[in-house]
Amino acid sequence: MDKGIVKIGLLGIGTIGSGVVTLLKKNGRAISEKIDVDLVLEKVVDRDPAKLQSLGLPEETITTKAADVLEDPEIDVVIELIGGIEPARSMIIAALDNDKHVVTANKDLIASHGEELLAIARDKNLNIYYEASVGGGIPLIRPLKQSLVADRIHRLVGIVNGTTNYIFTRMDQDNLSLEDALLEAQKRGFAESDPSNDIEGRDAAYKLIIMSGLAFSSSIEPDQVHVEGIGGVTYEDIAYAREIGYAVKLLAIGEKLPAGLALRVHPALVPLAHPLAAVLNEFNAIYIEGDAVGEVMLYGRGAGAMPTATAVLADVAEAARSIHHQCVDTMIEGTFHKASFVPIKDIRTRFYLRFLADDRPGVLSALANAFGNEQVSLDMVIQKRSFGDTAEIVLVTHLVREEAFQKALEKVMALPAIKPNPSMIRLLG
Amino acid sequence: MDKGIVKIGLLGIGTIGSGVVTLLKKNGRAISEKIDVDLVLEKVVDRDPAKLQSLGLPEETITTKAADVLEDPEIDVVIELIGGIEPARSMIIAALDNDKHVVTANKDLIASHGEELLAIARDKNLNIYYEASVGGGIPLIRPLKQSLVADRIHRLVGIVNGTTNYIFTRMDQDNLSLEDALLEAQKRGFAESDPSNDIEGRDAAYKLIIMSGLAFSSSIEPDQVHVEGIGGVTYEDIAYAREIGYAVKLLAIGEKLPAGLALRVHPALVPLAHPLAAVLNEFNAIYIEGDAVGEVMLYGRGAGAMPTATAVLADVAEAARSIHHQCVDTMIEGTFHKASFVPIKDIRTRFYLRFLADDRPGVLSALANAFGNEQVSLDMVIQKRSFGDTAEIVLVTHLVREEAFQKALEKVMALPAIKPNPSMIRLLG
Known part of the structure; x- marks a missing residue:
């Protein structure tokens, strides 16, 4: 199979955008050899002309108008690195409407509108790749x-x-x-x-x-x-x-x-x-x-210009392979079913608790009783440090439903010997 | 795009083979939903009829003859889980000759004949997938x-x-x-x-x-x-x-x-x-x-039937996607260039060394001198335990070329106060 060419339009020159330009300059030839496709950075868009100038790219490559990328029939893959919901969302939809695959690092957008955008892509037999949206350079x-x-x-x-x-x-x-x-x-x-x-x-x-x-x-x-x-x-x-x-x-x-x-x-x-x-x-x-x-x-x-740029370009490479090998229809994996959700109050976990109490006899047993009455059983109680007539108490519970624990905690905090504002941290089960 | 069907032939029912059959039975429907392709286990081969019977598969699925898989025109993907070089290598070549993609967990074979086999696959516009050959279920x-x-x-x-x-x-x-x-x-x-x-x-x-x-x-x-x-x-x-x-x-x-x-x-x-x-x-x-x-x-x-089976079936799913989406030509990545190699003697590393020596004055300084004369500089020397008139000495060097270290070690071991058979372990740099 002859070597292919895939043309890329890049939206947004922030930290990651600059990283993508740098990495493609440095490793473009090596990538091309591995995937049998030349990746050509056809156009780069940013609102800020100064940022564009700083990239050292040819004049015909840089533009301040997103339409120059979104409507360019030469461009196969659009990289969206603008971030936020709008105008990123509209631009991705425009890219799909113009038959372009999309690569994005936009976590907020994929989390809140990912299904909508993937459905549009699927209808157009295109794909949206978003490896860079979570965990930077970590394959995830x-x-x-x-x-x-x-x-x-x-x-x-x-x-x-x-x-x-x-x-x-x-x-x-x-x-x-x-x-x-x-x-x-x-x-x-x-x-x-x-x-x-x-x-x-x-x-x-x-x-x-x-x-x-x-x-x-x-x-x-x-x-x-x-x-x-x-x-x-x-x-x-x-x-x-x-x-x-x-x-x-x-x-x-x-x-x-x-x-x-x-x-x-x-x-x-x-x-x-x-x-x-x-x-x-x-x-x-x-x-x-x-x-x-x-x-x-x-x-x-999980972050940083260069690690995240490796994830962006890995996605571009996957899009390029799929274009070059003329795969029919999209290869979107992932189905998103309606799910039931369990609210936090019903989750069983263990709790760490640290608070101050009057340092006098009977406080610990009152505390243990208050928890016990609410069926919260304690795995560990530490009382080590005192400040004047105040003692610091640390405890860890056994597994307990969140709601039951919160109810018990409320009763404990109502005890006259216990000071307000405890630290509460859950344990990984 | 309509749902596709991809038919699988499995060679070898050992630990991993049974795992693959079990996992496909359990999760086949869920996989099919994710990739839009039904994975059908068409034939399973093993020399041992008893193993085949134990799988609980329909009679027409099991056979003791590899040719029943390799020559069945219905089969799209062959999973090789026989292990070792032969007959696994010949069977993989036969599968490729009969236009089947290959999935293998065979580490020995891929390490020693991988390039040869991948070249044959490439010529036939097929692919060999080998995620399961290293690191069991770890995506690698x-x-x-x-x-x-x-x-x-x-x-x-x-x-x-x-x-x-x-x-x-x-x-x-x-x-x-x-x-x-x-x-x-x-x-x-x-x-x-x-x-x-x-x-x-x-x-x-x-x-x-x-x-x-x-x-x-x-x-x-x-x-x-x-x-x-x-x-x-x-x-x-x-x-x-x-x-x-x-x-x-x-x-x-x-x-x-x-x-x-x-x-x-x-x-x-x-x-x-x-x-x-x-x-x-x-x-x-x-x-x-x-x-x-x-x-x-x-x-x-990195091992185990079920973890490794997930890697095998991930590869089968990738092959199935590529078949279903009618991708033209193979998507083998990876080029294998001739490389130069650096022999161990030229590698610079740090060394940990433990040995026994006579417990008398002057031994440590003789030791330090012997290393110093060979330009091996020591980062740490510990002499803590004695056994009668024998002392245990532990030392860690700074970075040093292996060859220089080995030469110095030889001289040190020749000192009359030093006992033979030291422990030598390199440090991760």
């Missing part, structure tokens, strides 16, 4: 779609937010407060100046939606994910966790329970012997449990 | 071929032998001797009754050849891999390693150095903070370093 979407196609996945647990993982690692290793660790992350480029999407768990929730949709072949709306951020975790919690054999991580958990899917993002205590506990700093990892395959973990850099 | 071949297609990989380091990793884990955690740990592995089904292929590193070497061929687009012959087994590693070495911050692992290392490819399998000290150090028991992991992607690790169960 393709393994979920293809490598694990023969298995039934019953759980996936991800550390999919590099900012919060970096913060927890610094808090643990350097005894920093959350605030200081965040400052450090911002200084090192691992947190944005407004880090709220990361800190509050929304970034991880979007990624969980994309992964769970594929893993469980299910249609998932954002409001079906229970989301808690890392704001309530203190340095003391991380130190206690380590003392009892756990690391604290922000986890994105998707589970197929008998009653339906349970999807949640929250900080959690991960046993130190679990492979996820060894995922440090800005690294990401996704731990997948399948009936047949057992446990699989995919680990790497 | 597909990530190397597709997900990392845009990057230049400069190193891969694998724990790819579950038997030896299980043995080292038991030696470390339960203070067992190598012999006792091996017995335990055999009892638990993690080692064969003749474990020499695993213990002596040959199994890992074959897997390294397959991975490195893809990662470095290079043609590799088995004799270009330096192979050492785990026989020389004692419980004491593992304990000392942990004391100085390392875990001992049997590593398969492929590196692209300026002078060429360096390929080797040997036990190594891995820093405890390295993600590979947390790979325990029978688990496998492959740590890949790319110029753009940074570090990626793929982790999971």
Whole structure:
């Protein structure tokens, strides 16, 4: 078969866009040799002419008008790196309308409108590739779609937010407060100046939606994910966790329970012997449990221009192969069924709890009684430190339904000896 | 596009073959829904009629004659699970001659004849899929071929032998001797009754050849891999390693150095903070370093009927998709160039050394002098335990060329105060 040519239009020159241009310049020839197709960067669009100039591309390649890409009949594949919902969504639809395959790194868009866009693509016998939307350079979407196609996945647990993982690692290793660790992350480029999407768990929730949709072949709306951020975790919690054999991580958990899917993002205590506990700093990892395959973990850099650019170009290469080999109709895998969802209140888990109480006889037994009366059984109680007449109490429960635990907690917190504002962190089961 | 049907012939009912039959029975419908193709197990071959009967398949499906599969024009995809070189090689060639795609888990065959077979497949516009030949259910071949297609990989380091990793884990955690740990592995089904292929590193070497061929687009012959087994590693070495911050692992290392490819399998000290150090028991992991992607690790169960069956059926699904979508010509990725190789003597590494010496003044300085005279500089010397008038000395060198180290070691071992038979383990750099 003769060597093919596939022409690419690139929308958006931010960090990842520049990375894609750089990587294609550097490795284009090697890629072409591997896939038997020359990848030609035909046009690059950005609103900002200065950014376009900085790429060092020929004048005829750069343009500030998206229509120059979307309506160019020469272009086979459009890479969308604008981010956000609009105008990215409309541009992807326009690209599909003009018979172009689409590659995107747009997590927010795929999480919230992925099914809609994939349905349009399928009708047009085209495909949308989105490996770069989750986990940067970590092979993840393709393994979920293809490598694990023969298995039934019953759980996936991800550390999919590099900012919060970096913060927890610094808090643990350097005894920093959350605030200081965040400052450090911002200084090192691992947190944005407004880090709220990361800190509050929304970034991880979007990624969980994309992964769970594929893993469980299910249609998932954002409001079906229970989301808690890392704001309530203190340095003391991380130190206690380590003392009892756990690391604290922000986890994105998707589970197929008998009653339906349970999807949640929250900080959690991960046993130190679990492979996820060894995922440090800005690294990401996704731990997948399948009936047949057992446990699989995919680990790497979940963000950054160059790692993410490798995922974008891997998708472009797959689109190019499919075009070059004249495959008939689209090869979209993934069906999205209606699913039932299990609300957080019905999930059974174990809880870590740390709070202050009056340091006097009888407090611990009142506490144990209050939990016991609500059928919450305790696995571990530690009372180690006192501050004047105040004692610090740490406890870990056995498995308990969330709703029952919350009810018991309410009663415990109503005891006169117990101070308000406890730390509460769930355990990875 | 209407739903397609792809018919499969299966050669060989061993552990993995039974796993494939079981998994297809259980998940066939779900797979079919994801890929829009029904996978039909048309014929199953084994020499042993009893094994065939045990599958519970219809009579017309089972046969003891390979020709019934290889020459059946109805069959689109042949799964080869016989193992070994012949007759597996001839059967795969016959399958290709009869226009069938091939899926195989045959590590020995792909490592030693993969290029030959892929060339035949390419000429016939067919493909050979071999995800199951390395790392059981871990997505590995597909990530190397597709997900990392845009990057230049400069190193891969694998724990790819579950038997030896299980043995080292038991030696470390339960203070067992190598012999006792091996017995335990055999009892638990993690080692064969003749474990020499695993213990002596040959199994890992074959897997390294397959991975490195893809990662470095290079043609590799088995004799270009330096192979050492785990026989020389004692419980004491593992304990000392942990004391100085390392875990001992049997590593398969492929590196692209300026002078060429360096390929080797040997036990190594891995820093405890390295993600590979947390790979325990029978688990496998492959740590890949790319110029753009940074570090990626793929982790999971490297063996076992069901994990490996997921890899086999993922390959069958990929073949089925390509058939169903009428892709023109083969989509084999991977070019295998002639490469230069760097012999082990020219590789620079650090060494751990443990030996016994007379416990008298001047021995340590004679030792340091002997190394110093050969330009081998020491990073660490520990002398802690004595047995009567014999002292145990552990040292770690700085980076040094293998040949220079071996020469220095020879001189050191010739010193009258030094006892023979040192333990020597390289460090992961």
